[in-house]
Amino acid sequence: MTKTFLAGALLSASIFGLAAPAFADTELKVYISSQHQPQVWRKVMDQYEAANPGTKVTIETGGNTSEAQAQYLNTIMSAKDSSLDVLILDVIRPAQFAAAGWTSPFEGKDMSVYLPAYAEANTVDGKVVALPAFADSMFLYYRKDLLEKYGVEPPKTWDELKAAVKKINGGENNQDLQGLSFQGKAIEGAVCTFLLPYWSQGKNLTDNGKLTFDKQAAVNSLKLWKSFVDEGVSKKNIAEVATDDTRKEFQAGNVVFAVNWSYAWAQSQSKDSAVAGKVGVARLPAMTGGEQATCLGGWEWGVSAYSKNQDGAKKLVEYLSSKDASKFMAVNGSLLPTHSELYKDADVLKAAPWFADAKQVVETAKPRPVTPRYNEVSETIRTTVNAVLAGVTTPEDGAAQIEARLKRILR
Amino acid sequence: MTTSTLTKTDRTDRQPPAWTKMLDLSDRALAVLLLAPAAILLSLIIVYPVMRLIYTSFFSLSLTSGLPAEFVGIENYQLMIEDPVFWETTWNTVLITLITVPGALFVGLGLALLANIPFRRQWPVRLSLLIPWALPLSFAGLIFAWFFHSEYGVVNDVLSRFGIEGVIWFNSPNLAFAAICLTIVWKTSSFMALIILAGLQTIPRSLYEAADVDGAGRIRQFFEITLPLLKPAIVVALIFRTITALQTFDIPYMMTGGGPGTSTATLAMYIHQNTVSFLDLGYGSALAVVMFALSMCVTAVYLRIIRTKE
Structure with a gap:
């Protein structure tokens, strides 16, 4: 040519x-x-x-x-x-x-x-x-000052994170302080939301372009995120939250833990940030008994x-x-x-x-599935995560829907 | 025929140039010639794309497969029948049409009657009628997405001032659907109102004066004079509104993106997703053919109504 x-x-x-x-x-x-x-x-x-x-x-x-x-x-x-x-x-x-x-x-x-x-x-x-x-890659942002105040170490598992939030919320007694902010809106970030706990259980979504879907791991992942909402660790409208909303909430000082990409760092240290100098960055927690995993x-x-x-x-x-x-x-x-x-x-x-x-x-960090039809894979996962977090679909039905649709895409 | 013989005798004296002979056409030929530019233009920008769309809908053509287009007959249509998302989005589209078209008609009629009251200053009323109509659809969607936002939105703020606890509008399929329909009615009723207002102004005042003399009340006047004389304007407004309602895209796209899940996605959004995002042009074309057929059916029904009325 x-x-x-x-x-x-x-x-x-x-x-x-x-x-x-x-x-x-x-x-x-x-x-x-x-x-x-x-x-x-x-x-x-x-x-x-x-x-x-x-x-x-x-x-x-x-x-x-x-x-x-x-x-x-x-x-x-x-x-x-x-x-x-x-x-x-x-x-x-x-x-x-x-x-x-x-x-x-x-x-x-x-x-x-x-x-x-x-x-x-x-x-x-x-x-x-x-x-x-x-x-x-995705990281766990946390409020260094609050964790130090309550003598809490950065959590290694999601269960530890829940316990830490309950301890801090109990002491702070602040209605506006949210425990964990993550992406529940039907955007690309919600694909990673789903995959983080899924991968943490040692499962992969694809192997050499072939689907290796583990339904139980998917149910566990969706259940975990739903439990954050149900237990009041994350706010009820998490299905409306996109990546930059997480960044803004954290930067305004309204969040203890946040799942976000590296870009959030520079802005959290800027002059108009309420949390400048109070931010720690750690690896994302694992499922109890699993390994720590993050999204590439x-x-x-x-x-x-x-x-x-x-x-x-x-x-x-x-x-x-x-x-x-x-x-x-x-x-x-x-x-x-x-x-x-x-x-x-x-x-x-x-x-x-x-x-x-x-x-x-x-x-x-683990890569999301590599396939020419990635847009369809992404759409399937993110709309299901969104529907589960909004309470429209149960984690079991959600996992079944993801499996059925991915089977058709990744034949 | 007689006219053409007359012109011929006129011309023999002046010896016209030879080329004008070629333009000496019959009435039919002249009509064809004059209509040709419009017909060619329409074929190029409407008929050709529609034909091309129907043609593509019989092919398996996906830009992500790296494979050339392959003729598959009606396979795309068979897939569609088995596709639950197709039925869900089509149902959502029909529901939006059934709710927002009558909704916009009633609100629009009310607004038009209000704007027709002889105020001292007409322009503030007319301007406020024009603004929602002039606003781009996607802007309206964005603005209302903020209005209905569960934390920062003005709707929940107003509710809480009346002691009602706010709801998370976009967390529930029904509430999200209601929010979308409200926005569409707000956005489109001004268009209805403008057309109806134009119709109202053609009704002669003398009819009402005669009705007053005969002792007919306001309500009777409305049903016996205003409404029957407005019918042509209303039908025109309904045709335009129904077709744009079947093509609803911008407002739900900006407000919910089809969520939660796919519960508020419309057929137009599903077509857009399959073609622009998934690059599955074959399936996307088949979906678009269905939407085209739907629009044609609706237009045919309305045209029928107009014709029988005349």
């Missing part, structure tokens, strides 16, 4: 007598969702432009949730639109984009420089379909298969996923690095000291 393009370009150049330098002017358009600090990425693009004279990079922003972003890109890509060269993709999407033929593979790319989880997430059928932008997040850079400047776009993506760019984003945007050695880097640790412990968490 590239060869025919080059040949065509050379042919037209010789026909029209264009001078060679005209080709040096490369214009690239990068799509970044507005939730991912495009203003900080802009500085990385500026550095790239400075190092590569003749290249101009513009940023298009849009879609402030993973779903909104996916819908936008689905529309653009199914129309074979060539206006975007480089795309930022949620870690769950490379498989779908590869199956649809929407991203160009990076041939012969050495993925061992990245954390293993991201080398794996970006490799589909032996082909590297995208390169990592930044790492992420992070975003990737893909090159659009319809980009008219494949080589230029790939070169830019190589830079955006390089160690330098990763370090810059860790220091300036508090995004977790995808390069292992950066977790020990002095500059990075100065900006976000807890990154020192985060590497182990990211390394043990």
